[in-house]
Amino acid sequence: MTKRDEQKEQRRTMILESALDMFIHKGYGETKIADIAKAADMSMGLLFHYFDSKETLYETLIRIGAEKLKLEFDFSNNSPLALFRAAAEDFFGTINSTPFAAKMFVLMENAQHLDSLSPDLKGMLSESGKLIRKSIPVIEKGQELGEIKAGNAEALSIAFWCSIQGIAQYIALCPDAPCPNADWVVSLLENKESESQ
Amino acid sequence: MTKRDEQKEQRRTMILESALDMFIHKGYGETKIADIAKAADMSMGLLFHYFDSKETLYETLIRIGAEKLKLEFDFSNNSPLALFRAAAEDFFGTINSTPFAAKMFVLMENAQHLDSLSPDLKGMLSESGKLIRKSIPVIEKGQELGEIKAGNAEALSIAFWCSIQGIAQYIALCPDAPCPNADWVVSLLENKESESQ
């Protein structure tokens, strides 16, 4: 690979990383091209040599995120609580693997509420809403089995997934902070009475 | 009160409510004055008759939020776990009292990362970072007493407060969703082994 191609690749990732950081800290609209160019240490003109527009840059990030951040949960797991434990471990494992993953997760969460986004891009976003809905029957089954505490199943689902979402957001914004345990979030759902019977 | 004054008051709150909704859904930068004016069913010109600028409007909201949303936690509580239970109950009580409170909470959380904000305004924002830091010694004390589970105290603090933050955000954006129990979040911290000794 020639010196130029290296430089080119470096610059491209530099832009993407700076942009990702700014987008998750300040949001799409508050992030100015000038800011990104400055953070990536180049002129605005050059940035536009790499990406046609601010929107293209944003979309590129989302595509990368959708590519790398494939979270698959097996909702047919025989033990409901084990499913949530596995999901939490998978999730925390992913956001802990690299600061990039956590940041990407936040970006995609935020992108949901953006109406300037093209419809096909929206399809790529892994909606937290879907996870909340899909988890409800699993929680109900867990309650029947006595694994999961009593209470409104939807509210429990919201508690579980939103806790994960809130923690992920913090880790993305403060990558040096110590990351909570997956188990701790599971104890939101766990029925403490169960073992004593 | 004259008919005009009523109308004036109505319009003002209409603007504030529309703006609050838009700001928490799309963020400050992505929210256009045109959007707010449309949602509040008036011309842009009129909106500027009520608020000098977009920033003034935003600041007004934050001032109102800071006024109404005073969360005080007594960090000298004798039982650490009881303190966190009280904090969670206070918090969920507040965000459940009115959709306005939950929305305001999210607005103020988001405002933190905005650099266009004047310094005195920033002082008004109740930083979640502060709560996380202040809670660490309390958690450590709780661990000594066996009330709180073992693990990195800072990570536990992050888990607790970020869960609350994540849930609050969801409730603000979907006010009709069922709100989780304060107790559930407390079980993030609780030491399950404790009762059997």
Place this chain on the structure above:
DNA sequence: ATTTTCATTGAAATTAATTTCAATATTATT
């Protein structure tokens, strides 16, 4: 009823962002 005051609009002015581009410097090719 008339006058005055204020609410309201829509369009024009301003400001701020994005995007383009001609000129220049740098690297690669011959």
Place this chain on the structure above:
DNA sequence: AATAATATTGAAATTAATTTCAATGAAAAT
């Protein structure tokens, strides 16, 4: 070394937002 290709800049053009304002309509005061 000369030439070609492309990276880079800074400034100009464009587009998009905010903000102002003169004109108009509606309510309050006289």
